[in-house]
Amino acid sequence: MVxxxxxxxxxxxxxxxxAELKEFTAKTEVDLTEEIAKLEARLEKLERxxxxxxxxxxxxxxxxxxxxxxxxxxxxLLFTDFxxxxxxxxxxxxxxxxxxxxxxxxxxxxxxxxxxGKDTKENIRRNFGMPHPEGYRKALRLxxxxxxxxRPIITFIxxxxxxxxxxxxxxxxxxxxxxxxxxxxxxxxxxxxxxIGEGGSGGALALGVGNHLHMLENSTYSVxxxxxAASILWRDAGKAKVAAEKMKITAPDLKELDIIDxxxxxxxxxxxxxxxxxxxxxxxxxxxxLKQLLPLSEEELIAQRYxxxxxxxxxxxxxxxxxxxx
Amino acid sequence: xxxxxFTKNTKKKKYATIPSTRLxxxxxEGIMSKCPQCKKIMYSKELAKNLKVCLECxxxxxxxARERLESFLDEGSFSEFDQDMMSGNPxxxxxxxEKLEQDRKKTDINEAVVVxxxxxxxxxxxxxxxxxxxxxxxxxxVVGEKITRAIEKxxxxxxxxxxxxxSGGARxxxxxxxxxxxxxxxxxxxxxxxxxxxxxxxxxxxxxxxVSASFASLGDYNLAEPGxxxxxxxxxxxxxxxxxxxxxxxxxAEFLLKRGQLDAVIxxxxxxxxxxxxxxxxxxxxxxxx
Numbered sequence: 001m002v003x004x005x006x007x008x009x010x011x012x013x014x015x016x017x018x019a020e021l022k023e024f025t026a027k028t029e030v031d032l033t034e035e036i037a038k039l040e041a042r043l044e045k046l047e048r049x050x051x052x053x054x055x056x057x058x059x060x061x062x063x064x065x066x067x068x069x070x071x072x073x074x075x076x077l078l079f080t081d082f083x084x085x086x087x088x089x090x091x092x093x094x095x096x097x098x099x100x101x102x103x104x105x106x107x108x109x110x111x112x113x114x115x116x117g118k119d120t121k122e123n124i125r126r127n128f129g130m131p132h133p134e135g136y137r138k139a140l141r142l143x144x145x146x147x148x149x150x151r152p153i154i155t156f157i158x159x160x161x162x163x164x165x166x167x168x169x170x171x172x173x174x175x176x177x178x179x180x181x182x183x184x185x186x187x188x189x190x191x192x193x194x195x196i197g198e199g200g201s202g203g204a205l206a207l208g209v210g211n212h213l214h215m216l217e218n219s220t221y222s223v224x225x226x227x228x229a230a231s232i233l234w235r236d237a238g239k240a241k242v243a244a245e246k247m248k249i250t251a252p253d254l255k256e257l258d259i260i261d262x263x264x265x266x267x268x269x270x271x272x273x274x275x276x277x278x279x280x281x282x283x284x285x286x287x288x289x290l291k292q293l294l295p296l297s298e299e300e301l302i303a304q305r306y307x308x309x310x311x312x313x314x315x316x317x318x319x320x321x322x323x324x325x326x
Numbered sequence: 327x328x329x330x331x332f333t334k335n336t337k338k339k340k341y342a343t344i345p346s347t348r349l350x351x352x353x354x355e356g357i358m359s360k361c362p363q364c365k366k367i368m369y370s371k372e373l374a375k376n377l378k379v380c381l382e383c384x385x386x387x388x389x390x391a392r393e394r395l396e397s398f399l400d401e402g403s404f405s406e407f408d409q410d411m412m413s414g415n416p417x418x419x420x421x422x423x424e425k426l427e428q429d430r431k432k433t434d435i436n437e438a439v440v441v442x443x444x445x446x447x448x449x450x451x452x453x454x455x456x457x458x459x460x461x462x463x464x465x466x467x468v469v470g471e472k473i474t475r476a477i478e479k480x481x482x483x484x485x486x487x488x489x490x491x492x493s494g495g496a497r498x499x500x501x502x503x504x505x506x507x508x509x510x511x512x513x514x515x516x517x518x519x520x521x522x523x524x525x526x527x528x529x530x531x532x533x534x535x536x537v538s539a540s541f542a543s544l545g546d547y548n549l550a551e552p553g554x555x556x557x558x559x560x561x562x563x564x565x566x567x568x569x570x571x572x573x574x575x576x577x578x579a580e581f582l583l584k585r586g587q588l589d590a591v592i593x594x595x596x597x598x599x600x601x602x603x604x605x606x607x608x609x610x611x612x613x614x615x616x
Contacts, residue, residue, distance in 0.1 A: 162539075162558060162559075163567075164558070164559030164560075164563045164564050164567050165559075165564060165567060165568050166564060166568055166570075166572060166576070168558070168559075169557050169558060169559065169564065169576070169577060170585050171585070172543075172585075172586075172587045173539070173557075173558040173559070174538040174539040174542070174543045174556075174557065174558040175543040175587060177539040177540075177558070178508075178512060178538075178539050178540050178541070178542070178543040178544050179543070179544070181508055181509050181512035181513070181539075181540055182512045182513075182515060182516045182519075182544050183516070185509070185512060185513035185516040185517070186516045186517075186520060201496075201505060201536070202496075202505070202508060202535070202536055202539040202540075202558070205505060205506075205508060205509060206539075208509070209509050209512075209513065221502055221505075222501065222502060222505070223496045223497075223498060223500075223501055223502055223504050223505040223536070224496070224498055229498050232498065233498060233499075246417065246419055246420065246501075247417070247419075247498070247501040247502075248417050248501050248502065249501065249502065254502060257416075257502065257503065259502055259503075259506060305513070306513050306517060309506060309509045309510045309513050310474065310510060310513065310514070312467075312503060312506040312507070312509075312510055313467035313468075313470055313471045313503060313506070313507060313510065314414050314416035314467050314503065315411055315412060315413055315414050315467045315468045315471055316411070316412045316413070316414045317408070317410060317411050317412075318410045321414045322414075323414075323416075
């Protein structure tokens with residue numbers, strides 16, 4: 001099977017065995033029904049054991065799955081009348097970020113998201129979902145447009161990070177990211193951010209300052225990739241698995257740290273197994289978020305967003321541990 | 327073994343070792359300093375008097391927070407805030423507490439930023455100075471919180487906010503909490519800015535990663551010291567990604583000035599005067615009589 005992940009091999013092997021037995025039964029008329037039933041019971045248990053006890057590193061693998069649904073996979077399933085807008089009006093159009101206007105159950109919204117490819121050709125076009133400054137500036141332009149027309153903004157976060165390239169530095173990658181954090185904090189419309197894949201550092205955060213922040217169950221959000229952390233801290237990228245655990249990068253970890261609002265449950269084995277079903281779960285959370293945020297005034301929206309980020313951080317003052325709850 | 331003992335003895339050096347030329351050039355730390363750029367050897371006292379700028383080539387040595395405050399503010403005008411705020415190791419990250427402890431001993435400060443209020447040639451301002459000798463100036467919860475509180479105080483008192491940045495970026499040992507400090511500090515600046523607050527950032531060597539991609543780049547005036555390394559991604563990562571060698575001046579203050587990313591690159595000796603100039607213009611009201 002294409003794209004199978006290491007940790008789910010036992011499940012897939014057992015599935016294959018059951019299929020073989022079924023085929024054998026059909027061909028030879030030897031009755032193996034009982035055997036098959038036993039194996040199916042075992043499969044059910046095995047699936048539960050594996051998929052309900054995913055380790056951080058397993059989730060990293062799912063978040064990075066080449067077939068994991070992207071922003072543009074979800075857009076037609078969640079919205080109608082999508083019209084894509086291009087360009088930052090200054091330099092160019094960065095296809096690692098997509099954005100545009102659409103309707104969500106009749107409500108006009110602005111959608112912005114990182115965009116990966118699923119094959120080499122598309123990944124080259126999309127720069128593997130790693131934006132340049134013009135991508136972030138396009139996103140900001142669309143956010144300001146949304147603010148002007150009082151449309152809620154929905155962002156999809158899915159990037160390994162901002163592109164570490166020469167041209168990106170020359171055109172002010174840092175400034176572009178910083179500017180988005182700064183401006184997003186002051187937006188007068190509801191902003192809902194959903195991490196759908198990898199949330200890689202500042203490049204992810206640049207679309208991530210919202211009133212609500214949700215994460216798909218198997219997505220990750222991190223200050224640096226586990227490989228990067230391992231090679232800097234222990235000079236051994238092979239310890240990425242340890243770093244993934246220590247750095248607390250999974251949706252359940254971030255929920256526990258009070259960083260995110262909701263964990264959006266995933267289809268068993270990961271969103272890539274059923275994109276349509278997955279979009280239903282996202283739709284439900286999105287609807288709930290909007291219902292909560294739409295009645296808020298502009299001032300309330302800004303204050304709610306400010307307080308949300310203002311409260312993040314843990315430290316001691318004169319030996320006393322301070323942990324602010326949002 | 328006994329035999330080994332004998333062989334060792336026979337290999338014993340019968341001559342005095344002469345220090346290598348490299349070692350010979352090394353100078354006793356404290357009294358003398360050697361410029362890492364032009365290799366000139368100077369008296370440390372002389373160097374300190376010259377604001378830690380090489381007398382020969384103008385190389386700007388990194389300054390720690392105390393040295394910076396001393397050289398930048400009017401004598402005795404600084405009062406510090408939140409001096410006793412420390413990291414609580416929120417993720418229970420291995421070896422983190424020990425590393426912090428080491429740096430506290432080494433540097434005499436509790437975290438990678440010092441914040442407070444002081445006078446710049448008579449102009450009152452809230453000032454934050456990052457210190458790259460403490461955990462590479464990296465930003466975790468404490469750095470983010472101290473900077474945010476400083477911005478909020480500047481807002482409350484309607485004072486300018488001046489920050490000297492020096493940082494390798496977000497602190498890994500506090501994971502996503504560090505990342506979110508970028509949003510927290512930027513949001514505080516936005517609020518302050520909306521109330522008319524004046525933001526001056528001076529990027530010093532090095533200002534990279536999550537710090538350059540948040541408050542460091544958000545000044546009304548983005549300034550830098552000569553030769554400072556400023557950028558988002560590290561040189562090595564970029565070289566690996568694009569598979570080409572980068573020019574030697576890549577990501578220097580001068581490089582960024584040329585590409586429109588900075589308002590000015592200001593030598594250390596002129597910083598006080600130039601910033602006082604900006605503060606003076608901002609303090610002057612618009613109601614004049616001609």
